[in-house]
Amino acid sequence: MEKREKLPLLTNIFYGMGDFGFSMNNSIITAFFSIFMVTVVGMPPGLVAIILFVGRSWDFVNDLMVGYISDRTRTKWGRRRPFLLFGAIPFGLSFMLLWLSPDFGRTGLIIYYSLAYIVYEALATFVYMPYFALTPELTSDYDERTKLTSFRMMFNIIGSLTAYILPLLIVGNNWDLATSRSVLMMAVVAGVIAAVPIFGVFAGTREREEYQKEDVPRFWPSLKAAFKNKPFMFGALMYLATWMAIVVIESNLQFFILHIIQRQSQNLIIMVSIFVTAIFALPIWNWVSKNWNKRLAYIIGVGFWAVVMMMLITMTPETPFWLIVILCVMAGIGVSAGQVLPWAIIPDAIEWEEWHTGERNEGMFYSLVTLLGKIGMAIAQPLALLVLQLTNFQEGQGAIQPPSALLGIRLVVGPIPALLLVAGILIAIFYPLGRKQHHQMVEELGIRRAARIAERAGKKPLPGASKPV
Numbered sequence: 001m002e003k004r005e006k007l008p009l010l011t012n013i014f015y016g017m018g019d020f021g022f023s024m025n026n027s028i029i030t031a032f033f034s035i036f037m038v039t040v041v042g043m044p045p046g047l048v049a050i051i052l053f054v055g056r057s058w059d060f061v062n063d064l065m066v067g068y069i070s071d072r073t074r075t076k077w078g079r080r081r082p083f084l085l086f087g088a089i090p091f092g093l094s095f096m097l098l099w100l101s102p103d104f105g106r107t108g109l110i111i112y113y114s115l116a117y118i119v120y121e122a123l124a125t126f127v128y129m130p131y132f133a134l135t136p137e138l139t140s141d142y143d144e145r146t147k148l149t150s151f152r153m154m155f156n157i158i159g160s161l162t163a164y165i166l167p168l169l170i171v172g173n174n175w176d177l178a179t180s181r182s183v184l185m186m187a188v189v190a191g192v193i194a195a196v197p198i199f200g201v202f203a204g205t206r207e208r209e210e211y212q213k214e215d216v217p218r219f220w221p222s223l224k225a226a227f228k229n230k231p232f233m234f235g236a237l238m239y240l241a242t243w244m245a246i247v248v249i250e251s252n253l254q255f256f257i258l259h260i261i262q263r264q265s266q267n268l269i270i271m272v273s274i275f276v277t278a279i280f281a282l283p284i285w286n287w288v289s290k291n292w293n294k295r296l297a298y299i300i301g302v303g304f305w306a307v308v309m310m311m312l313i314t315m316t317p318e319t320p321f322w323l324i325v326i327l328c329v330m331a332g333i334g335v336s337a338g339q340v341l342p343w344a345i346i347p348d349a350i351e352w353e354e355w356h357t358g359e360r361n362e363g364m365f366y367s368l369v370t371l372l373g374k375i376g377m378a379i380a381q382p383l384a385l386l387v388l389q390l391t392n393f394q395e396g397q398g399a400i401q402p403p404s405a406l407l408g409i410r411l412v413v414g415p416i417p418a419l420l421l422v423a424g425i426l427i428a429i430f431y432p433l434g435r436k437q438h439h440q441m442v443e444e445l446g447i448r449r450a451a452r453i454a455e456r457a458g459k460k461p462l463p464g465a466s467k468p469v
Contacts, residue, residue: 025095056375
């Protein structure tokens, strides 16, 4: 079974590269949109929080609808790949809208950026939700999925690293000196770069034909099935807690570098030390997952990361730079675990669903995961901005931050994400699906599918074939 399910190296690469653009654009938004709005546009943190909350909350319905539509799509290219082909260019163009600096006045700017965010998220969902749903359709092997997800997360982390390098190269190290023209140039370059790999995914992957022949799912039964699926719910909540921690850290890291350790001239070295370490740590977590299980690997990796984040907030401008780099490398090891393992857990729950009901609803399941991610972003990033607002953070270029604001920055970089990571660990302790049980389910599902094929062909079912529970 494992040998038959092994994926070619090129399939892993072509599939993985698709996450580069999504990760890069989303990381640029998470890391720089707040500082762009607060410094370049001159918007108070509280109003930026409103813009982000409105833009993301309005988008909640898109995930479920796109997931449901992709589950029901039947074309010569498959169920998911057509969305990649036709959605790549609009996705790249919509990113540029977020970085314009129109002269609309404060109320006009709130309306404009909220609408721009809605448009971007709607078009992004059209592409990345079907892309995520491809994972279980490329392989059903427990370890191959971890490997496939590791490739995706390798490109995801490279995209996150690029998200820091590109603005630093075009906009500069110090956003206090940034111009609206340089910011827009960065957005144009990023939008173009993000769209290209999506065409590579379309060309380099093929969906399994048997899933094309499955009955077309209905919306409400698919939605109910997801909420009744215990492994999925636990895995989705693990992802939510981890993702919220990532969002809080990523959206405030630039404030931490600028105001706490005051190392903006060494910004690139700090980012490279985190993300390059995360890339090289991916095989470690792949090995741990194979030799133990995904749940235990998650607990170890995320727990380590939470401890490192609490250590980072003790840093000051006087801290030796070599010590900062060491802590960033340690953080990168934890980032790697937090990125790859929750996504590697989700596909296994789809076999659990098929084993119990005989149905597969990948689009609905992944749409719920991306929906949870957006809910997490709609809560986490605005909440962090509100913490800065309440601690008297000063907007505008060249602003001097009071001690209360410096405390607020430390809170949103250390204790708050650490608590979210601990919540993910507590959820993981009760995750109910292990390697052995998953292997047994996959073997039985293979027998069932063979029986269905034989039945359609008018042949006698294979011995041992059984109907869904």
